[in-house]
Amino acid sequence: MIPFRFILADLRRLWVGSLVVVLLIAGATALGMAVNLQERALRLGSARAAERFDLVIGAAGSDTQLVLSAVFLQPSPLTLLPGSVLQALTTDPRVAMAAPVGFGDSFDGMPVVGTTAAFVLDNGRETLLEGRAFDAVPEAVIGANVPLAIGDQVKPLHGLPGEGGHTHGELSYSVVGRMRETGTPWDRAILVPIEGVWRIHHLGEGHEGASVSEHADAADHDHEHDADDAEAHGAGRIGPPWVNPPGIPAIIVKAKTIADAYRLRSEYRKDTTLGVFPAEVLTRLFSTLGDVRKVLSVIAMATQALVAAAIVLVCVVHLAQRRRQLAALRALGAPRSAIFALVWSELLALVAVGVASGVALGYVGARVFAQWLSQASGIVGPVMLTMQDVWLAFGLLAIAAIMATIPGVMAYRQSTAVALRA
Amino acid sequence: MLGVVVRDVTVCVRGLAEPVIDLPSLSIAAGEKVAVTGPSGAGKTTLINVLTGLERPSKGQVLWSGTDIARLSEAQRDAWRARHVGIVFQDFHLFSGLSVRDNVLLPQQLRSFRLPPGSRERAESLLRRVGIERHDQRVETLSRGEMQRVAIARALQQEPGILVADEPTASLDTESAKGVISLLIDLSASLGTTLIVVTHDGNLAQAMDRTICLDRGRLVMPAARAA
Numbered sequence A: 001m002i003p004f005r006f007i008l009a010d011l012r013r014l015w016v017g018s019l020v021v022v023l024l025i026a027g028a029t030a031l032g033m034a035v036n037l038q039e040r041a042l043r044l045g046s047a048r049a050a051e052r053f054d055l056v057i058g059a060a061g062s063d064t065q066l067v068l069s070a071v072f073l074q075p076s077p078l079t080l081l082p083g084s085v086l087q088a089l090t091t092d093p094r095v096a097m098a099a100p101v102g103f104g105d106s107f108d109g110m111p112v113v114g115t116t117a118a119f120v121l122d123n124g125r126e127t128l129l130e131g132r133a134f135d136a137v138p139e140a141v142i143g144a145n146v147p148l149a150i151g152d153q154v155k156p157l158h159g160l161p162g163e164g165g166h167t168h169g170e171l172s173y174s175v176v177g178r179m180r181e182t183g184t185p186w187d188r189a190i191l192v193p194i195e196g197v198w199r200i201h202h203l204g205e206g207h208e209g210a211s212v213s214e215h216a217d218a219a220d221h222d223h224e225h226d227a228d229d230a231e232a233h234g235a236g237r238i239g240p241p242w243v244n245p246p247g248i249p250a251i252i253v254k255a256k257t258i259a260d261a262y263r264l265r266s267e268y269r270k271d272t273t274l275g276v277f278p279a280e281v282l283t284r285l286f287s288t289l290g291d292v293r294k295v296l297s298v299i300a301m302a303t304q305a306l307v308a309a310a311i312v313l314v315c316v317v318h319l320a321q322r323r324r325q326l327a328a329l330r331a332l333g334a335p336r337s338a339i340f341a342l343v344w345s346e347l348l349a350l351v352a353v354g355v356a357s358g359v360a361l362g363y364v365g366a367r368v369f370a371q372w373l374s375q376a377s378g379i380v381g382p383v384m385l386t387m388q389d390v391w392l393a394f395g396l397l398a399i400a401a402i403m404a405t406i407p408g409v410m411a412y413r414q415s416t417a418v419a420l421r422a
Numbered sequence B: 001m002l003g004v005v006v007r008d009v010t011v012c013v014r015g016l017a018e019p020v021i022d023l024p025s026l027s028i029a030a031g032e033k034v035a036v037t038g039p040s041g042a043g044k045t046t047l048i049n050v051l052t053g054l055e056r057p058s059k060g061q062v063l064w065s066g067t068d069i070a071r072l073s074e075a076q077r078d079a080w081r082a083r084h085v086g087i088v089f090q091d092f093h094l095f096s097g098l099s100v101r102d103n104v105l106l107p108q109q110l111r112s113f114r115l116p117p118g119s120r121e122r123a124e125s126l127l128r129r130v131g132i133e134r135h136d137q138r139v140e141t142l143s144r145g146e147m148q149r150v151a152i153a154r155a156l157q158q159e160p161g162i163l164v165a166d167e168p169t170a171s172l173d174t175e176s177a178k179g180v181i182s183l184l185i186d187l188s189a190s191l192g193t194t195l196i197v198v199t200h201d202g203n204l205a206q207a208m209d210r211t212i213c214l215d216r217g218r219l220v221m222p223a224a225r226a227a
């Protein structure tokens, strides 16, 4: 048989061509791989992010924006819902949980979100990683990745993360609990009672005995009259039910039954309110993304086909240049099968190295992209190789193994005497 | 040591009305040293190819000590050639990237998974006999004369009964050519190998037992050369 050293010497002698072939294959494989991995990661990651959010109700406007704000905590100015909607929902018999979410403040670049203890515990279906849920206004629960500890103080800054702003000197929360990791933007959020958000913005507390603040507009109030004013409302009760609650950007609703959820959604799809199923919006979003992915996979496949064609061409040219070498091997006694094996295995070795490095490259590429994405959006896309990818790699190898028989057979069939004259 | 009897051999190729070679009868005795001469295009290489089984004649018999290689299948001819024939080419056909020693061992490795014991020693002693001392040297770094001497060692590695060389000195300078000629003659004599050399070199032809002269594919009287 052809000695291994001979094959090595051959590949070393032809290293430029070999390297180009390996790089071409690696590039084409990586492209296809990265598209697959990234799409899957994004789909899984955002589906996971939307899990908790059965029905989101906000003021009439863009449903995509509502989902991006309420589910993915993307900072954007949402029109407020009137408090009456919250009040109605909390007393609605079809509703298991109606949790307001109030945005607008941040701490150290992390969003501070006002909500209810029920939402923190996903209406009793979740437990915390440590500590407990808040049960008074000056308490906060932090996301898994918030770099704070139980007992730390949080003084929110008015304004969205990254926008800067001024501190609300009047209110400081102490951290009492930490949520489990969810792989969503909520891992970087600080959850406080919605009453705290209302109080900071002097909107009242939405509970009996607490007078609705005269400073109705949240954006432009002065903070001169802080401490005692806030203190006057006292360590009031938090959570539902509310009486005349102030406006909120969005409400997360868990219906008792699926039918109720659909009924509620259509009821709240009116002139002034908007009810959406985040999963539905995401599906629509992803069908758009899916088209993009289709285009990308077609591009990836076309690239792979082009690379395959280029490699066949390279092989045929290469074989023409090697005719004399192969003929000499046969004249020296190599059986025809050895010539076939030589050409075939050299080619397959290059393809195997190319595919392997392509898979690695695609994986690393998808990881880097996912990292960047999760830094930018907080969505942790689980980039993982599945059997599907393994099969893809094997499929490429199998195709290569079949294609490599073409030059192999050409080498096998050439006439020694004629080739030696060339 | 093998001898050959060629009977009624013709080689025809497409597009040529006349056969490339047409030999009613030709024999070479075992151990004989034969020079093959003739003008370019006379059919010398074709004759060598037929004798070594690289090419199958259109008709006729090529009997090497009783075996008609013209009737063997391609795979059988490959095996027969590997077993019995050592070939020296005009342009060496050494494999660059491999050492001198690995080049000598290569034909043997092409046919077996494991080198028979003593192969390396034989390769090294043959290399010393052709005057090559550095066996780990990459073959592409040798001079042309040295390359042809390595090729001779390679051809003799498997103790062939027949040593064939097609214009082995045509691409060498006079000095190297002389060395190669004397190596071919001395080694085949001491190893008892039948030697067939295609050559235009008068010196080489002179040193052989006999000269076969070809012209347009037919044997012509060697006397014609002497005249």
Ligand SMILES: Nc1ncnc2c1ncn2[C@@H]1O[C@H](COP(=O)(O)OP(=O)(O)O)[C@@H](O)[C@H]1O
Residues within 6 Å of the ligand: A418, B013, B014, B020, B038, B039, B040, B041, B042, B043, B044, B045, B046, B047
């Ligand atoms: N396969 C072939 N196809 C066409 N012509 C051939 C083929 N083989 C040999 N010939 C022709 O046969 C003649 C003899 O060739 P060759 O044996 O190489 O001559 P020499 O070695 O004496 O120079 C040449 O004219 C050559 O062109």
Ligand SMILES: [Mg+2]
Residues within 6 Å of the ligand: B044, B045, B046
């Ligand atoms: Mg010739």
